[in-house]
Amino acid sequence: MESPSADDSGVSFSPLVYNNKVVNYTLMVTFISFLQVLLLIRQMEHSSTQYGAAKVSILMIGQQAIMDAYLCFLHLTGVTLRESLFNAFATAAFSKFVVVSIFEKRYLLAIWEANRPLSHELSVFYSRYYGILLGGLLLIYEFHHYLKTIFLLMSSFWVPQIITNVIRDSRKPLHPHYILGITVTRLAIPLYIFGCPNNFMRIEPDKRWCVCLTVFIGFQAVILLLQHYLGSRLFIPHQILPEKYCYCRRFDQDTRHAMDCVICMIAIDLSQGTNDCMVTPCDHFFHSGCLQRWMDIKLECPTCRRTLPPA
CATH class of the missing domain: 3.30.40.10 (Zinc/RING finger domain, C3HC4 (zinc finger))
Known part of the structure; x- marks a missing residue:
């Protein structure tokens, strides 16, 4: 992120225009976080039983929780840009903090306990979660020049659930509304960063990359929906199935x-x-x-x- 100034192409924002762009962006993030909370509640109700929670991939939810934690950290750094933008970035960071700490972490614990009903070692869960979180931050800092590649790798959050469905032959582990809603809301921020011209971050738009990201996440969602309605192993040859x-x-x-x-x-x-x-x-x-x-x-x-x- 940068403070208001002219970029390499000579495009500059006045402080008022810059502030308006930031406020509009943070409002979008807050609204997206609210939608994700509603979708998570719907999914938690869909898998409210122990067997239902055990069918959900803990890697899938964990990857999304880590993504939201990184977004929370990112918006916290935004409060240092200008004092007048403190409330806007603080609101966006708080909305992501609520998603991670109250809902996603709670759901992660439910899935962890459903897969380990006789184990109460929560220290193992927390050590793995925060270890991956901190390790990922170090990797992102080290390879920040490959930000687009990192975004693509983190956008494969549906892949663990697809593989889990095939291995366990799970029957409808995710609600269709959750699949569609999370797919759309996860696309909003990266598409703004790399697709919006004259965005306040001054990152040059890359339409080809945005199309690739949309197709990549959309393809994962389509596979999950096909597994939901037609069976978890519909694309596996019957000859190799048990x-x-x-x-x-x-x-x-x-x-x-x-x-x-x-x-x-x-x-x-x-x-x-x-x-x-x-x-x-x-x-x-x-x-x-x-x-x-x-x-x-x-x-x-x-x-x-x-x-x-x-x-």
Whole structure:
């Protein structure tokens, strides 16, 4: 960041124009932070159970939390530009601080505890988080001449979730609104920095890089949405996938244990085949919708508590 003065192309801003640009930018950052808080709350409600939180990649949320922490530090340095801009940059920094410290860190802890239900070593969590945070700051300072490349690497925050979905065959770990909303809000600041002409930071616009960044993040979001609606492993050849249990398998009606679904306590109509019926490996019968909603909470049979394979 620079104070108001002429740049290499001779373009200069008056103090009033410069202040207006900074205020408009900080208002945009504050509004984006507010939207991200709403999206995080929506996602936390979507994965409110222990099993739901375990399906979310901790690397994905952690990478976004570290990005917001860096943005908080960046806006804190902005308060040194001019005394009249202190409130504007302080507001932007505070909004990012709220996102990181109250919501993203809380969600990180929930995911950490969901994946380690018997472990209470929070010191390990905090040491790793702050170690990566400080190490990343040193790397950014050392390689600050490659800022665009660093932005591209940090914009791959959806990749850990895509890989997690494939490995665990996770079923709808992220809410679609969260995927779309975070994708758009994460693009706003870098597109302003490298795409807005005559921005107050005096960084020369690079439209080609902005297009590459948009396509890169958008492509990740499209893959996540396809995994959400069509299955986590839709682009993996079936020949190399492990055999998966079929809950709609054929069954011998003489071997069924009960005619009632113990989830909703309504009789199961088996006369129309298996379209509205799912059979667990332990030969217990449930309505398809009932068992799918149950498995979104926990992977165990509602009747005998046996562990169930992913649907």
